[in-house]
Amino acid sequence: MDVGIVGATGYGGADLIRIVQNHPMVHNLQLYSSSHAGESIQDSFPHFQRLSRTELKEIDPISMGESLDVVFMATPAGISSELTPKLLAEGLRVIDLSGDFRIKDSEIYEAWYKKKPASTKWIEQSVYGLTEWAKEDVKEARLLANPGCYPTATLLGLLPLVQQSLVEEGSIIIDAKTGVSGAGRGLSAASHFSETNENLKIYKVNQHQHTPEIEQELARWNRRVEPVTFSPHLVPMTRGIMATIYAKVSESTTEEKLRRIFQDSYQRAPFVSVRKPGNFPATKEVYGANQCDIGISFDERTGRITIVSVIDNLMKGAAGQAIQNLNVMFGLEETAGLDFLPVYP
Amino acid sequence: MDVGIVGATGYGGADLIRIVQNHPMVHNLQLYSSSHAGESIQDSFPHFQRLSRTELKEIDPISMGESLDVVFMATPAGISSELTPKLLAEGLRVIDLSGDFRIKDSEIYEAWYKKKPASTKWIEQSVYGLTEWAKEDVKEARLLANPGCYPTATLLGLLPLVQQSLVEEGSIIIDAKTGVSGAGRGLSAASHFSETNENLKIYKVNQHQHTPEIEQELARWNRRVEPVTFSPHLVPMTRGIMATIYAKVSESTTEEKLRRIFQDSYQRAPFVSVRKPGNFPATKEVYGANQCDIGISFDERTGRITIVSVIDNLMKGAAGQAIQNLNVMFGLEETAGLDFLPVYP
Amino acid sequence: MDVGIVGATGYGGADLIRIVQNHPMVHNLQLYSSSHAGESIQDSFPHFQRLSRTELKEIDPISMGESLDVVFMATPAGISSELTPKLLAEGLRVIDLSGDFRIKDSEIYEAWYKKKPASTKWIEQSVYGLTEWAKEDVKEARLLANPGCYPTATLLGLLPLVQQSLVEEGSIIIDAKTGVSGAGRGLSAASHFSETNENLKIYKVNQHQHTPEIEQELARWNRRVEPVTFSPHLVPMTRGIMATIYAKVSESTTEEKLRRIFQDSYQRAPFVSVRKPGNFPATKEVYGANQCDIGISFDERTGRITIVSVIDNLMKGAAGQAIQNLNVMFGLEETAGLDFLPVYP
């Protein structure tokens, strides 16, 4: 396969490169950057000393169309909506890691993103690539909208129950916590070390743009789901997302029954693990790897289930899931290039 | 005043010493330790170089009764229930930072703490010292049960609404996050740096012993409150607690009305600040100081209020609140010795 | 005293405010900012909730001259060299926390700072305020150049031996480590959380602008001192500097003799502590406080002494020492307003 990465100097790009360079089916990797074209990738990422010196190229849809099979867009919001249609026009398949093609309803997109939406035509054709829940669609996708980090953790934790109407549709609360790398490599006060270290913040309370993405995908599996409460927090660590999810169960049940629902949902999912009773995943237990670990607890006192869903935001929440989708799109083994374990401690 | 600290070599002890040595009304401070008696406090805490070399004494109720007015118990669970009655018998007043005298119902204590409760007689006489909500009782207390760190943040964030029945009594969820110092100075895998750094964990899901303390005190102000969901998380930082609290409002309202309730509740509370609309406290903004900062957001889409309550777990969550109670108990200015600002960044 | 702070929205400003608001002799504090004039200090620093709402003023030397006694300049390099002469002309005394007036030789300043030096006249009149070694000069200072953070830790650790020619003048190596707050509040890739957390970097190897400041002050006490090797490192923490200093002793000696030199040098210094044999200070043991702790080890195998000197870069390395100098300049108790202990843990 011939693969290109646009936005190679960001954090999503770094993890894509790390995976792709060891992927058994990728023989040609090209890196693109509008801001750093002409430089080598090692100028941006000195940790790639052992990678052969690779020059960052200008983005040019025509020459890309001639030499590549697929392009990853690891770009900030608002870039892909412009560039991706040009790449598609050249016959390329595109895996978009940004949020530009995820929201199907343009009005909702504008309301939450405060940005002009991408063209309706391409939004309609795009496939929302939460791999475990969309495998057949992913196979056929020409434009794949790779899910956001928070929605990935949340949806993998909620869909088994929501699909079967096992929770009250108006009772869902998602208390989410992320490492700082989720904010990307661009400088901001919120990512300034002295403001973030030894500190815990909540942000965009009831206003985060991943809220409609979560609601859209929940509704795909259960039309009656009501608006959710979604609260993102910034934790003084680099990688990792934990979504602590609360919901009322809709009928009398036991923790054992609920756990079995999860196990059944994911028994053929190589990257999702359901923890044993009493065992909950910590973010570091998925550090650097493409996996989602899920723990559950049902509390009879309150009738609520607590679901703890954990991913590495740059892996299952971005680059890792993107490669997983690449594998499915091209008929490869789903785990190709992704069969490595977390780095711990 | 003549003041003693039992358990001076723990983290609660360290912050008590830091405050007391600058307290305008304390002229004599004695330190006690069962495990380190005979050593100097600087052997345990080298950061006290500028404090005069002070020897840790054996715990002896009789001589303590002769030389002291009040004793702080900064001891692990299960110590104070034995020792405090002896100190009270000598005529001392006691401020207990442990959980031994907080839970009024002995069966509930045993069920959650898995420990033998203190004697009923003293539990009945103890005053639960959430200063802002118990000032008159605190003034008279001979045995003051200083609130737990999580309950302090939670109750200060919830009581204004719960007292007035402004939230649905069955809808309360507390997603709490703490720094690691809350686990104390005793060694444990959960406090081992390599297991904790760059990691986020949930623990004691639906089983934390602060749950009944929260429920007991909510019920004191509103009998109809139902069991709450309480989820503690361990954040890779040393100090700080954030309680993110969710509840359904019980009647049609606005964020402005809700904010006014908070402002009214705390207008005479020197250590509680209610943030402006859109502004939420971060844990580091109270680092090292005795204060609780509260932010709120009401979401019309879901009918839920989100309350963010932040303290330094060792200050307003332990030593700071203990000194605040000392001041009230002895008729001093409530802010005496506590009028310093957070260390930031 | 009437005190002004220029640059109140930076980290040096924050610690100055924290100290000054509890200083017994300061009754009027005015805050100035060119970029944030008209806003309140709480807009920049929400951790000041408990401080009365204070407006940031425009910098105006004439009105400042009328209402103030002394001004702290907590500004980035190159600002003070312009503004301070105007304040001095109005009769104000100035304590400058920037590096603009520290280097006496303008050519050396330009070579290391790559900036235009301040006017020779004022550089000559400025007093280098390493309080413990310059008390008589500080008393008379109208323009006080507050020492840099690295030089403070280094000079306090070296001067006792250098003054008495007890180390070989060509053998001095300073391996220095700082927390990230030393880089200030301005955004930079080097202070971006994801690039700094769980990372250790060396920077400006043999090129740091504090090198000539160290050499100038060593030479003041011993003309034969040769150029030193100075290597700054960036440690993933917010506050703290450790200077690990290596030198060959110039004559046969023992650790005990060397320790006594240090003890004699600092026996009347309330903010310098010399540790016991085998005991070395850690940076957190001075967190938030104005003090310098020093440990030493003499190695007979190599004939080298290792000196470990530790400060909080924002306190004894900036704001704390500035207040200490204020006290001396105005004939107050040296410890006024500074007699609080480190925050630990």
Place this chain on the structure above:
Amino acid sequence: MDVGIVGATGYGGADLIRIVQNHPMVHNLQLYSSSHAGESIQDSFPHFQRLSRTELKEIDPISMGESLDVVFMATPAGISSELTPKLLAEGLRVIDLSGDFRIKDSEIYEAWYKKKPASTKWIEQSVYGLTEWAKEDVKEARLLANPGCYPTATLLGLLPLVQQSLVEEGSIIIDAKTGVSGAGRGLSAASHFSETNENLKIYKVNQHQHTPEIEQELARWNRRVEPVTFSPHLVPMTRGIMATIYAKVSESTTEEKLRRIFQDSYQRAPFVSVRKPGNFPATKEVYGANQCDIGISFDERTGRITIVSVIDNLMKGAAGQAIQNLNVMFGLEETAGLDFLPVYP
């Protein structure tokens, strides 16, 4: 190959498992633990969810001799000296990650380790496996003493110059900094989060047991090397070692010439990178990978070279180098199983 790991539940064990499970030539991996035998590896390391459930076995040299080719000893000091001879007697080859067989002189071992040395016979036969400098010996090794983490970083940074007598033999100072995982998984106050986070400490000043290991190996390449000064520091991060090394050059030279010596030394070393002029490695740039990155600066003012050598203490400093030695011992490609890149950020 059939491979065993003794001490699988420690941090060295975790990284060995991570690498070996993806190693192309290892078809059978057995895990051993004296303290956790009978449990599964996931009980100790929940991050291994995606690994098939593997039971930890009792250590039994006879059955190990029958089923294995090689054993990794990832055990605390003092275990391997007892167990390894039994494994060797069964015909196994052993790669020992502990310090038990590194020091050739038993008196020196006892003086620094305060422990009984291993039997002289096996110490003599052991090969010190600093792979880049001992490849021929490693090929033949039956008992391989895998180098310590500090010595690996230090020796790779010094040997190119020491071998050619390009530095003054009495001028070597190593200021070393490590992440906390170097202290292992055993609980200790020095690894307690609240004592370590936001803190920087120096420890074992002039007394660390890696000092004689460094001196022994330097002397192997240059008999005239004198005792070195070695100062280890503990940095608030989990992984990573930086050795900042200082030495006087022995003759007039230039940075360019010195850099060429390094480049020549390591031109065939796949895991050592020499950085460009002005470029220095940070610890995170080797996070999770088996590599050593080296930067140098020559200062004409002082005649000193500063060498910055960086590794991941658990990889090139332990498990990674152990696998590299495995590859050489068994005639495989040196990079087999190790060709993955650092995790960044």
